[in-house]
Amino acid sequence: MTERLDDRQFAILTATVAATLATHLGHLPIWLAASLAILLPLRAWTRRRGAAAVGAWIRLPLTALLFVLVITNFGNVFGREPGSVLGCGLLALKLLETEKVRDARVALGFAAFVLMSALLFAQSLLFTLLICAVLVLLLAALVALQPAPIAPSQPWRAPLRLAALLLGAGLPLAAAAFVLVPRLGSPLWGSPGNDTLARTGLSERMAPGDLTQLLIDDSPAFRVDFDGAVPPPQQRYFRAIVLWDFDGTNWTRGRLHDYGPPEALKDAGAPIDYTITLEPTDRRWLPALDLPLGAPATTRLGADRTLIANAQVVQPRQYHVQSAPAYTLAPTLSTAQRTRALALPDAFDPRSRALAGRWRAEGRDDDAVVHATLELFHASFTYTLSPPLLGRDSVDDFLFDTQRGFCEHYSSAFVFLMRAAGIPARVVTGYQGGWWSAANRYLLVRQSDAHAWAEVWMTGLGWQRVDPTAAVSPARIERGAAAANGSAGWAQSDWLRGLRNQLDFANRLWTEGIIGFDALRQKGLLTPFGVTDANPGDLLLMLSAALGIAMLIAAAWAMWGSPRRHGDALDQAWARLGTRLARAGIAPLPSEGPFDLRQRAHAAAPALSAMLDPLIEDYVSLRYGIGEPAPERIAAFTVAVRKLRVPQRVQTS
Template identity: 70%
Template sequence: MTDRLGTRQFELLAATLAATLATHLGHLPVWLWAPLAAIVPLRVWTRRRGAPAVSAWIRVPLTALLLLVVIVSFGNVFGREPGSVLGAGLLGLKLLETERARDARVALGFAAFVLMSALLFTQSLGFTLLVCAVLALLLATLAALQPAPLPTRAPLRAHFRLAAVLLGASLPLGAAAFVLVPRLGSPLWGSPGNDTAARTGLSERMTPGEFNELLFDDTPAFRVDFDAAVPPPQARYFRAIVLWEFDGATWSRERWRGARLAEDLDAQTPALDYRITLEPTDRPWLPTLDIPLAAPLNARLLADRVVVAETPVIQPREYRARSAIGYRLASSLDKASRARALALPEGFNPRARALAEGWRREGRDDQAVARAALELFHASFTYTLNPPLLGRNSVDDFLFDTRRGFCEHYASAFVFLMRAAGIPARVVTGYQGGWWNAASAYLLVRRSDAHAWAEIWLPGRGWVRFDPTAAVSPERIERGAAAASGAEGWSQTGWLRDLRNRLDVVNRLWTESVIGFNALRQKGMLTPFGVPEANPGDLMLVLSAILGVAMLFATLWAMRGTAAPADGDALEHAWKRLRRRAARAGFAARPEQGPLDWLRQVRAREPEAAAELAPLIEIYAELRYARAAPAPAEVDAFARRVRGYRPRRRAAKPA
């Protein structure tokens, strides 16, 4: 097997495959990533000990088992999740059989495909740079597999230098292809698969205590550019979902899908125009400043003033909206809506019911009842992101026992109390707050700004927002959930959080310029050149012209000719090292001497020293003159022997 991989080549290949698989760790199931984490180091260890490739009698059943488990887990092999799981598993199994350079090149080609598929899950700037770093490692490994050793004194460094040159040279053509290749109408992963829960986001269901995972997620949710005035922090409520139904544990809107007339809206303040760039959520809800006046393009305004897109948001979406922060919503309430806004399940939370009914018996009107609930929260409740668990009567447990929670708990308990007192009420979820970037003039809203509040219907005023969380912790409205609870992590405190917020300008530019580059923007790209709407033919014509120019320059560069490197190849480098070490011991070779002439000269002076040198000189002569191109593994072995050569005898000084 003349093209067997050397130790360095194989371990570089293993490192490349491990780095490629690591880019998929965020979505690989434990039954796959755990074996993969063991396969790579175990294969490197066994090969160092001289073990051959794993037998096909083992590899083939493992491949069949992988395919079977993927089908059982996902129902098919199509789509992002099952496809990436299958690809990662096959890549790990490929390492088990890799022994020759041909196998390694096949593995690297497949690794490039698996690496690029990681971008189907996230295209953030940081992750894209990570993928580029792994791609550079992949190219360096490919360079290390070339039949002729690289002309350098430091082969590994030369491999990475060549990889950097190749990657840099490919960037202009890659950018041209990105801009000019016609965009697809829908993403590549729009095929069957269990992809709907790939990202964290607001849900149509809310169970008190389940929000905290979202509240600790400090990644951006969306960014807002206001055309004119910016609303103050206490008015930055972004409406996403209205929850009407309560089953004793969970609030939902699952049964609230009937077509109804939109609740009438009387705007009492000037309308605010703004633009939102929403990060992918895999859900159709489009947050808008409370209250939206109309739906953006390709979206619908539901009866309860919630905006929903026609399709789930699976890639960054930009939309314009108009809202009024001062308003009267639903001046009258129809019977069906009133019934739904008062419904409570029987047999749950008797103490909370009794408390609300007691307020009514005291003769309090609707607003007085609402104030009583807020005063109760303000007097003896604590805001925390780590609340105790609640039992079957969750509202009773919260109100009378634990008295600790975050926005979900307060909104749920408040709406329950209002309904128990005969006041129509509902839960609203969305986002509140955000960080204002004064330098770039936009509002950054993170997923940790997710919030839940309440709306109660009052005669003459319609639906009125009440935020019981603000009664407990005004800091939540001013500074955010983590700051209010004292649960800020090291990345969310002081100057570091401020630095992260300021650096978000780069992420915003990346999202809008690269990730948000869609078919519509591509069609208008050639407008400055007199093409009002570029069709695929125009784009491909421009791309062909750019490729033609690039190929012309590449051909001219290749034809210019290059002189042989002064340092020689890796074999010559090892040979020069051997001659230097021998010269320090007094056995210097003349420049015109060949290896065998030099050996005869040393043998004539010091036969014992010649016996040490003879095996190395003979190996070099065979590799250099008896082969068209020595195998990299043989060159590596020779170089290792030269590094271990230490002359035990020195030449006698002339008398």
């Protein structure tokens, strides 16, 4: 088709493109997001003022510039991030040249591809529902391109209603394909990505302020199912990363402890068995209750007893772990480990070094130095998510000037003081706390439960966990992050957080039942139907049978079950007018033409003449006076018939 888009069709198309691009805003570069925010409204405004499509002399340089910027930012155009950025930019540029129905269909087909690619970045229940809503809008735009008449007073309602029906009709086939299409060995969204950027979660470096975004992020990090008793909040420390090296600003892990035998573990108490379902992080670190006894399949224990997956976690991952809540870790410390656990950068934080030296000069032993530091924090420090900025000597500034911060400030300063006093120490990051769902029996740990604490090495006791934040804000440990983060604003209010916690059960079912549906689950789902060892050929055969049955049902409904409609839209509107007149006692006769009907209606009910005459005149003009009436005029006639109000039985004169 070569018809030019009318204003209604172009408006729906523009809204669809904008909604599709909005699903990618979370990862688009600032330069592209700002450009799209200007480009789309400008195109819609200029077209409403009668401007033609943007010429190729503008579009081609913009396309070349887009490729240059993508390659400059990402190094190539392949992979998840650069591919989605390029797709979004090309979709917006396509809108610049779209003027014909054919171009609009091409743009909508490409928009469907761009919309699908948004699922490469997130597959949560709410985000999937958002994708479905945009898909309804996309289908409505396709419906609006059809020549069927749309009532001028309802330019959006009719396409949206039909689009929703089409989406609903496709759900059974989608469910059959979901169950029967052979599962891939790796998820579709396991495409090449940027390994330096985590989707969410902890990092291998920690500096003052780095955890702020996590502490105000209420998205789920993982869920825990315990086989037995649930540990109390004070024991819910989930170990993820151990940070050894400090350069004056940043704590980093380094690579020394990625490999090698795990630190010796002795005198472990009764283990706790549990299963963790981890949300995607694009990293390899697997949180585990302090302290894991072994590594699940396809994982390994680092030298500092952190769980490390063999590959990045790019989809929800479930793993079973045993942990010991009481233990003696590394009762002996090698010379290399001691040297590393005491290392401090030169010419940084002289006042903190002097304080630790003064404590030693007073004859305090290791245990007394630890207690002196905790008492210092407890006496005059404040827990806050909005601490003042720190300078070059960040530990000095925090200990002697600002005295305000959150877990990473306290753990960093504590470990620095321990090392300055000659006590081996290191920083541990992970999660602490969580919300226990008593009704559904699982622990929900959110990103806002991210936490940092310290480990100090004591002679005869090995590595001991010390949480300096507990000395400042016991509520953070005993009642969770929400209690300590109450100043974060309305988004952290108790009622809203409680509502999100209650609704998380649906998110859990979605993650485990849909996102985590793999080949093993597919096999288990088909076993009750007698399919114990389905190969890909059997699955495709069953899918073909399901598609055939669906087509037979649709054909049967079309032939016998659908309402019979005779004639085109104009005839249907005329039939509706006849039905209304019949209810009023003026039923049209089979041999009666429009003017004969009008004459009989005049005689039977003169009061109806003022309303009925214009409709009959309009119908005669459309049916007999014009070869092919415009859809807009048919739509107007349909609306006028719908608005006609006739009493149930008119009084004849």
